[in-house]
Structure formats: C-alpha cells, structure tokens
Amino acid sequence: MSSPFGKKWVLLVSGSKGWADYRHQADVCRAYQIMHRQGILDEQIVVMMYDDIADNPENNSPRIIKNEPLGGDVYEGVPKDYTKADVTSSNFPAVLSGNKSKLSTGNASSRKVIQSNSKDTIFVYMTNHGGSGLFSFPAAHDVLHSEDLVNTLTEMADMHKFVQLVIFVESCYSGSMLKNLPHNIPVYGITASPPDKSSYAAFHDRWRGTYLADVYSAIWMDFVERNELERTTFEELFKHLSFELWRQNLPRCQQYGNTGLSKLPLSSVLGTTSHERVVFARKELRLTHLTVSHEVRHKIYQGKIESEKQGAMKRDLETAYEEYKKKQRSMAKGVEIFKVHCSKGRCLVPKEQRELTSQSDFKRVTESFREIFWDLHDEMLELTLPVPQVLLEVMEFNVDVEHIIEGIALMRTVVDTFIPPARTRRRHIRRLRRELSMPVE
Incomplete structure (x- = not known):
C-alpha cells in the first residue's frame, strides 16, 4: 500500500x-x-x-x-x-x-x-x-x-x-x-x-x-x-x-x-x-x-487425563505423561552434574543481570550442545531449551570453553542413563557422583 x-x-x-x-x-x-x-x-x-x-x-x-x-x-x-x-x-x-x-x-x-x-x-x-x-x-x-x-x-x-x-x-x-x-x-x-x-x-x-x-x-x-x-x-x-x-x-x-x-x-x-x-x-x-x-505440556497432559473417560485411553495417557516426567528428571540430573563438573568446586550463583562476554564463545558452546544432543526430538528436545541459560551462567565464571564442552558430553551421558532399567540408572548416577565428588543419594 x-x-x-x-x-x-x-x-x-x-x-x-x-x-x-x-x-x-x-x-x-x-x-x-x-x-x-x-x-x-x-x-x-x-x-x-x-x-x-x-x-x-x-x-x-x-x-x-x-x-x-x-x-x-x-x-x-x-x-x-x-x-x-x-x-x-x-x-x-x-x-x-x-x-x-x-x-x-x-x-x-x-x-x-x-x-x-x-x-x-x-x-x-x-x-x-x-x-x-x-x-x-x-x-x-x-x-x-x-x-x-x-x-x-x-x-x-x-x-x-x-x-x-x-x-x-x-x-x-x-x-x-x-x-x-x-x-x-x-x-x-x-x-x-x-x-x-x-x-x-x-x-x-x-x-x-x-x-x-x-x-x-x-x-x-x-x-x-x-x-x-x-x-x-x-x-x-x-x-x-x-x-x-x-x-x-x-x-x-x-x-x-x-x-x-x-x-x-x-x-x-x-x-x-x-x-x-x-x-x-x-x-x-x-x-x-x-x-x-515449560509447564504447558504438564497442563496439557493433566487436562487430557482428567477429560478422558475411556479406561484404556486414560491409562495410555498416564503412561505417556510418566514417560515425559521421566525425561524431565533425566535432563535435570544431567544439568545438575554438568554444573558440578564446570564449577570446579565453586558455587554457581545466578546474577540478576547477565552479559555475554564473548558472543563467539557462547555460540560455539551452544553449537557444541546441539551437536552432542543432535538426535533428541519432540518432547525431549523441548526439555533442552532452558540449557543455554545454564551454559551462559557457567560462562560468566570464566570456565574454559573446552571444559564446558566436556561437561556437555557428560550431561549427555547422564541423560542416556535414563534409558536402561531404573536400577542400572541409579548405579550409573552413583558412579558419576563419586567420580565428581558429589553426595550420593
């Protein structure tokens, strides 16, 4: 016009x-x-x-x-x-x-x-x-x-x-x-x-x-x-x-x-x-x-489960919801261990105002994250979206970029442990915690 x-x-x-x-x-x-x-x-x-x-x-x-x-x-x-x-x-x-x-x-x-x-x-x-x-x-x-x-x-x-x-x-x-x-x-x-x-x-x-x-x-x-x-x-x-x-x-x-x-x-x-x-x-x-x-999928699952009248369909939805929560817990564990790996014993305290000290370094770190988690899709992929904020917080403490990338690979290892049976996952998490001098649950 x-x-x-x-x-x-x-x-x-x-x-x-x-x-x-x-x-x-x-x-x-x-x-x-x-x-x-x-x-x-x-x-x-x-x-x-x-x-x-x-x-x-x-x-x-x-x-x-x-x-x-x-x-x-x-x-x-x-x-x-x-x-x-x-x-x-x-x-x-x-x-x-x-x-x-x-x-x-x-x-x-x-x-x-x-x-x-x-x-x-x-x-x-x-x-x-x-x-x-x-x-x-x-x-x-x-x-x-x-x-x-x-x-x-x-x-x-x-x-x-x-x-x-x-x-x-x-x-x-x-x-x-x-x-x-x-x-x-x-x-x-x-x-x-x-x-x-x-x-x-x-x-x-x-x-x-x-x-x-x-x-x-x-x-x-x-x-x-x-x-x-x-x-x-x-x-x-x-x-x-x-x-x-x-x-x-x-x-x-x-x-x-x-x-x-x-x-x-x-x-x-x-x-x-x-x-x-x-x-x-x-x-x-x-x-x-x-x-x-990040709560939208939870509310959608909960709403569908509450509205579903057929027993079989309701059970299927409940199973799918439990799987989604399991994926969420796996990512949370991975992020937790990543932080410990990168902090080298220091406590990461988020700042109110965060500034990127190096755009190119941040881009390199996020691209490495994408490459390491390349095969995740749909719900699991969505659960990774808050992770770049964690990467940014770690970078503010001048942690070496290579060390951060090693931590991302470790994070992926932790996430993958949620695929085997629960007992195996727990043993693997305990071993990782010992290696990183973390409290064992």
Missing part, C-alpha cells in the same frame, strides 16, 4: 510444529488477519509456519484455528509462503533481507521475500520457544542465534533496506535475542520477556487439548485491534503491555534498539485503522489459564 514511507512489509514467523505448540501458529495466523485487515497487501506479507495444525488429526474442528476462546477462525486466507521443511533459521534471514540466492528451497527465484528499499518499513513478528540467545525453528536443533539476527538487521540498515524496522519477539528469554541491538540504527524491538525469564501461554482449551495463545502476543494484538493506529504510538503499546504483564504478576516485556522510534504511530508500520474492526462489540481482554511455557 502507498504511504509517505513507501511500502509496508511484514514477516510473520512461527518456529514450532505439533499440536502441543498450537498457540504459536495460531498467533501468526491472527497477526496475518490483523495486518491484512489493516490494508497491507498479501504480496507484502510473508508467512513462515509449519502448517500442521489446521489438518492435524487432533483438530476437532478441521481447517479451523482459534486464537481466543470466543474468537473466530484465524486460518482462512493465510498465505502458505514457507511451510514444513522450508521454515528454517537459514531461510529466515534470506527472506528478511530479500536475498533469494541464500534460500535453501526449491524454486528459490520465484519465492516471496521482503523486497524493500530505503523508503519502506518492515514489521517482523516471531513466536516460538527460545533459549538464551536462541530462537528455535521446527527441525530438531535448528536455531537462530541472537548474533546472527542482530547482524542481519544491522547489515540491512547499512544497506538502506528500510527507513524503519520494528520487531516483536515472543519466546522464553526473548530479551536475549535483541539486547545487543545497536541504538544508532532505525530498528526498534519489543520482546515478551527479559533475557533471563520465561514467557507465558494463555487460554487452555480442554476440548482442543492445547493452549490457544501466548500472553504477550494476545495483549499486543488486542491493543492493535482496539485502537486507532494513526493516533496511538508504539510507546503507548509498550506501556500497555508492561502494565498488563505487571497486573498479571508476570515478567515484564522489554524494549531494545532505537527506542526513539517508539514515538512513531502504529500506522507508520502496521497499516491503517481497519473499518472492519469489531472493537466495540468485543469485551475487554480477559486472559485465563496463564501458564509458564
């Missing part, structure tokens, strides 16, 4: 797959509907999502995706620009920067990318799981590093690819993705949480057996839908987000980059106020079932 700044471009990214993470793709679908209603043309909106929810066997309402308990379908009309194996951490910067030669997909020359210039604006919205300095994509261990995201944005600014860019990130530890964003480029970001805090899910739908939305995303989308974009600034949106999260006693959202851009009206990037708004017919947003992200 035409504007004083040129075209308005939008990139919407859901980095997850699977029914348990329904909410991430639902968030992106709703964000698309909002941008489309606000006059941004489909040719200027790029959507990256795995697209396995609408036709999922667990979907009781096929081809329909909801993002609010009483909301309508948000799936209809959503472009399928990049789906399944094309939703990757390598394709994301290629799409954002408009570099088709870097796309790792078929028919790259004909694929939709952000083809912006110095007069255009860009809005980027990303939602999924995250770790410290990491944003996950659907394939196992496919992650975008904060360093690579910031470098891409900085390079695009240097190449005058936009007049201004606004980026929203919804994930645990999302502040760590943007905290090194320069202040002197026209990029402004708001994240769901600080660098060392989790984000939260909302609206546990027992009938669907999953969560419909993320808290931060539900708040910003509701705000955009209710307000006149020409008269409302990003600063007002940020204050509203901060207040609502504070009111719910949740970690506060953060802003990064060129915060001077927060004075801009929402319409400068997000389109114009839609005449199709149903704002006045809607009640005030009432968030329910607020759940920290």
